[in-house]
Amino acid sequence: MGKTADSPGSGAQPDPLQSFNRWKKKYSHRQKKKKQLRKQLKKPKWQVGCEGISRLMQNYEKINVNEITRFSYRLVTEIQKQTTGLALQGKDVLGAAKTGSGKTLAFLVPVQEALYRLQWTSTDGLGVLIISPMRELAYQNFEVLQKVGKNHGFSAGLIIGAKDLKYEAERINNINILVCTPGRLLQHMDETASFHATDLQMLVLDEVDRTLDMGFTDTENLPKKHQTLLFSATQTKSVKDLARLSLKNPEYVWVHKKAKCSTPATLEQNYIVCEQQQKMSCFYNEFVHNTAAVLFATDSAARGPDFPGVNWTPQFDCPEDANTYIHRAGRTAGYKEDGETLLILLASEKKKIGIFFSSRSQFKRNSSKLSIPEYALSLGLAVAPCIRFLQKVQKQPIKELVMSQADEVIESMAPSLTEDEVEEFRVFSNEKMSILLKGGKRLKGAEHRLANNTSDEEQEEEEDDEEEMEEKLAKAKGSQAPSLPNTSEAQKIKEVPMQFLDRDEEEENADFLKVKWHNVFGFDLKEEKTLQKKEPSKSSIKKNSDQSCRSKKSNEENFKVNKKITGTDEGELVQQWPQMQKSAIKDAEEDDDTGGINLDKAKGRLQEEDKFDKEEYRKKIKAKHQEERLKEREARREANKRQAKAKGEEEAFLDWNDDDDGFDPSTLPDPDKYRSSEDSDSEDMENEISQMWPTNMLHLKHTISTLIVFFKFWKQNPVTS
Numbered sequence: 001m002g003k004t005a006d007s008p009g010s011g012a013q014p015d016p017l018q019s020f021n022r023w024k025k026k027y028s029h030r031q032k033k034k035k036q037l038r039k040q041l042k043k044p045k046w047q048v049g050c051e052g053i054s055r056l057m058q059n060y061e062k063i064n065v066n067e068i069t070r071f072s073y074r075l076v077t078e079i080q081k082q083t084t085g086l087a088l089q090g091k092d093v094l095g096a097a098k099t100g101s102g103k104t105l106a107f108l109v110p111v112q113e114a115l116y117r118l119q120w121t122s123t124d125g126l127g128v129l130i131i132s133p134m135r136e137l138a139y140q141n142f143e144v145l146q147k148v149g150k151n152h153g154f155s156a157g158l159i160i161g162a163k164d165l166k167y168e169a170e171r172i173n174n175i176n177i178l179v180c181t182p183g184r185l186l187q188h189m190d191e192t193a194s195f196h197a198t199d200l201q202m203l204v205l206d207e208v209d210r211t212l213d214m215g216f217t218d219t220e221n222l223p224k225k226h227q228t229l230l231f232s233a234t235q236t237k238s239v240k241d242l243a244r245l246s247l248k249n250p251e252y253v254w255v256h257k258k259a260k261c262s263t264p265a266t267l268e269q270n271y272i273v274c275e276q277q278q279k280m281s282c283f284y285n286e287f288v289h290n291t292a293a294v295l296f297a298t299d300s301a302a303r304g305p306d307f308p309g310v311n312w313t314p315q316f317d318c319p320e321d322a323n324t325y326i327h328r329a330g331r332t333a334g335y336k337e338d339g340e341t342l343l344i345l346l347a348s349e350k351k352k353i354g355i356f357f358s359s360r361s362q363f364k365r366n367s368s369k370l371s372i373p374e375y376a377l378s379l380g381l382a383v384a385p386c387i388r389f390l391q392k393v394q395k396q397p398i399k400e401l402v403m404s405q406a407d408e409v410i411e412s413m414a415p416s417l418t419e420d421e422v423e424e425f426r427v428f429s430n431e432k433m434s435i436l437l438k439g440g441k442r443l444k445g446a447e448h449r450l451a452n453n454t455s456d457e458e459q460e461e462e463e464d465d466e467e468e469m470e471e472k473l474a475k476a477k478g479s480q481a482p483s484l485p486n487t488s489e490a491q492k493i494k495e496v497p498m499q500f501l502d503r504d505e506e507e508e509n510a511d512f513l514k515v516k517w518h519n520v521f522g523f524d525l526k527e528e529k530t531l532q533k534k535e536p537s538k539s540s541i542k543k544n545s546d547q548s549c550r551s552k553k554s555n556e557e558n559f560k561v562n563k564k565i566t567g568t569d570e571g572e573l574v575q576q577w578p579q580m581q582k583s584a585i586k587d588a589e590e591d592d593d594t595g596g597i598n599l600d601k602a603k604g605r606l607q608e609e610d611k612f613d614k615e616e617y618r619k620k621i622k623a624k625h626q627e628e629r630l631k632e633r634e635a636r637r638e639a640n641k642r643q644a645k646a647k648g649e650e651e652a653f654l655d656w657n658d659d660d661d662g663f664d665p666s667t668l669p670d671p672d673k674y675r676s677s678e679d680s681d682s683e684d685m686e687n688e689i690s691q692m693w694p695t696n697m698l699h700l701k702h703t704i705s706t707l708i709v710f711f712k713f714w715k716q717n718p719v720t721s
Ligand SMILES: Nc1ncnc2c1ncn2[C@@H]1O[C@H](COP(=O)(O)OP(=O)(O)OP(=O)(O)O)[C@@H](O)[C@H]1O
Pocket: 072, 073, 074, 075, 076, 077, 080, 097, 098, 099, 100, 101, 102, 103, 104, 105, 232, 233
């Protein structure tokens, strides 16, 4: 019942005889190699060396010298000289040498030589593993290997995660020399079932310190018997690190141990010490004063520096948001100049760009924060954006495509200013902006004329021009909307600024802030459309925008930030903060049409304010003291009145008693004395006090005074019977 050769399906089974022959061939090959190796090891070192040399000499004729000199490898470098011999003897080597000293060849040559000696073939599988800490380094090593191993028949592979795992897994077992990064190697060790390194002859770690730092510790999956070559620009002898790699009596080669520095001697190293500001200006001047230069920069150069004459700002990395994009792009197309920006995007980034360029909030926030001149200043572009804005309004925008909300490509607004008008505006804005930037006041009258070499008439003319220019601009702004065609297209055009801006006045600046797409690679815009469709509808966005616009407007009308107003008892509104200027000088200053702060005048104004405040304070204190004095007097009078009343009753009684000693008139207040004490006070004050006596009390006062006079007279001229 067993299977016969003729039985169905026997064709699918491998021929056992053939398989046995294949296995026998491979086995005898291995045995032969092992025998050779054992024989070699038994021989003294000198004999092995001599045999190797004589073998090489036999091959001299075969060596194509041109092939080697083509790579300009004429003399071996120090690290190559000191490590190649040791590596060829099968020793573990730890080699350290300066950067650029030729370490790559120091391990690639022994790698190939070792496999060549073993007559390694593709059927032998993985023989050498070269691990580099970074993809770029691995790629570089692979390139050199391809170059120098051109005449060998070994298969080599680069595994750095550039291809998908399955693709790599299918090919990994046919590779003799594998150049890889640690992460990807460990992934294959874990996930690729067919991957094994059981016959590994040599393990090479390039930039060993970094490779170990990156956590390459998994040497368990590698066979115990293998040679290890470690190379680095800095020597590491950390016992812990080396124990992890289970080195056997390693040879340490530190080529530049005695060197004063670990950088190449041919490297001319310079440094200068300067302040941050100076540092920036040095680099800035160097760049801007070169006729043709390329500046590679991070985003630190994206905001601020004004680089005149820059034609291109290619953006290699995708900007993280619209603001970053705007700032980067703003380094070109400065004052009156054309410029172009190019975004280099991955397909995934294209979607991101689409999202943030169609995101209204980004632009809304930006535009409502800063006016154009402020925005220009923040970018360090002076008046350039204003000019650019006008130029763009003026330009025939055939090439400039604007993305609408629905991602339709539409043309922007019709031109409304002439070249001359733009130029006039430029001169005007330039002057204003330079005054602002200097932070000083604008030169007036004679000074200004002297500085500009202009006559009185010219000065007047200039001022008229300014007014005229402002009028023109106002008209230009006003005329843009009616110039639009009354079609559905026009409706779309109107809605474009709404996409980003929510205030009417900002619509004027919309063109400046609007993002324009040059579809350089001819990407299919439909993709963006589907993306857009998932977002809220245009009408709902518009509605929300209108609502927020209204609430924002009403807020702006009703409230002023950081302003405190309180009501007095009299119903007056008083601004508490910021403090109002009260001195009379303020009106005169307001008329001064300066662009900046006049420090002298401001100082004078502050002194005036100070004086005014002191005077006000003095008055307040005086009034308070007067009030207190009046209260005291009132209390005294009350007491006197009470006393006088009691005395009056007593006097009346004494009048009938006829007793001289019973009453002392001196206890009564002396009206004259009282009067003299008040002399120091003003006439007004006396009147005030008098006014404070109620009318009935004044009568009493008069009665008491009369009584006293009579009493005195009676005392001096007693009536004798
Ligand atoms: N024997 C040689 N003769 C001439 N040029 C050589 C020789 N060996 C290497 N080079 C060249 O020297 C340059 C630096 O070599 P390599 O990259 O191997 O240095 P390295 O020590 O690995 O530097 P790093 O530490 O920066 O990686 C390369 O351009 C290489 O082609």
